[in-house]
Amino acid sequence: MKMKKERWIWAGGSGKLLDKIYYQRNGKTVVRNAPGSYNKIPTKKQAAARLRFLEAHRFAQGIIADPVKKALYEQRDGKSYTAYAKAVSDYLLGNV
Numbered sequence: 001m002k003m004k005k006e007r008w009i010w011a012g013g014s015g016k017l018l019d020k021i022y023y024q025r026n027g028k029t030v031v032r033n034a035p036g037s038y039n040k041i042p043t044k045k046q047a048a049a050r051l052r053f054l055e056a057h058r059f060a061q062g063i064i065a066d067p068v069k070k071a072l073y074e075q076r077d078g079k080s081y082t083a084y085a086k087a088v089s090d091y092l093l094g095n096v
Contacts, residue, residue: 013029016034019034020034021035056087059096060083060084071083
């Protein structure tokens with residue numbers, strides 16, 4: 001995903017405008033193209049991968065819902081990744 005820094009009136013906001021998505025990342029407003037829709041039936045491998053990511057998402061949501069676990073994940077080594085991203089990574093790498 002290519003991210004572009006935007007500095008204008010939208011600064012500090014997030015949402016969709018026309019075919020662009022605006023959001024905050026590390027205190028800066030970034031813009032990207034809105035995702036397209038897909039109507040194709042996923043293959044078995046794609047369905048399995050999507051299920052795995054859904055499970056990772058649910059695991060990470062549980063981590064960030066608990067203030068103690070979230071703080072532990074935020075203190076872990078790693079660049080400026082969020083506790084959510086670190087938890088998803090842990091789940092996908094089998095570190096849980």
